[in-house]
Amino acid sequence: MRIVTWNVNSLNARIDRVEAWIGAASPDILCLQETKMTDEAFPHDRFAALGYEAAHFGEGRWNGVAIVSRVGLDEVRSGFADGRDDSDPDARVLWATCSGVRVASCYVPNGREVDHDHYRYKLDWLGRLHDDLAANTQPDSDPVVVVGDFNVAPDDRDVWDPKELEGSTHVTEPERQALGRLVALGFVDVFRERFDSGGLYSWWDYRGGAFYKRMGMRIDLIYASAPAAAAVDFVLVDRNERKGEKPSDHAPVIADFALA
């Protein structure tokens, strides 16, 4: 089972590339982030023509997440289930069960600047994700795969220059500890499990020629519960997809699971 996470930075702008990439990479479950569209505008027909059904949670201008699957799409739920009355105003997480695997497609808040309200929102959001997983999944016994644009680089190997970035968002201790709490629940960063090396990224800023200078971050992550992580047999960041005409600023991250 091939599961992919890809922040497409507008599905309207990217649909032709997404369609072509599906043809080449043949994912079973494709989780998208930053679709930047309403549910009404989501191009279900384009995916149906390729043999996929899709669930989308969007608001229009910003954010927006989707799960596109050819192996079933059940128990779809958007947002968090904690019943908090300050419910998230943004469309940032979508859940579905696909062929027995509980899947979450996440677009974690960027944070903007440390000491910004958005940074506190980011930490709170990651806490809610942790609590939702703790309350509603059994990662010790069940296959659960939580993917997306986490907007956090898990450690210094995941950024081009830790010294230059010190103290800025994506690398602060509280953000990394928030990911650490997911790991403590039993979730494994399947890319890092497989590759020790730094310099392997999933996002490169459009500005300043960051991609060709190899100045990126690994912030698009695939977290798998122990039963799923044990079944991983292939992991790849498809950095070729960052090249060419009208790329997203993120590359797709692929993990293959030897699951039925």
Added chain:
DNA sequence: ATGGTCGATCCTCGA
């Protein structure tokens, strides 16, 4: 690879 923000919106903001 022969270059050097982009996307959505409304001309600026978010990433």
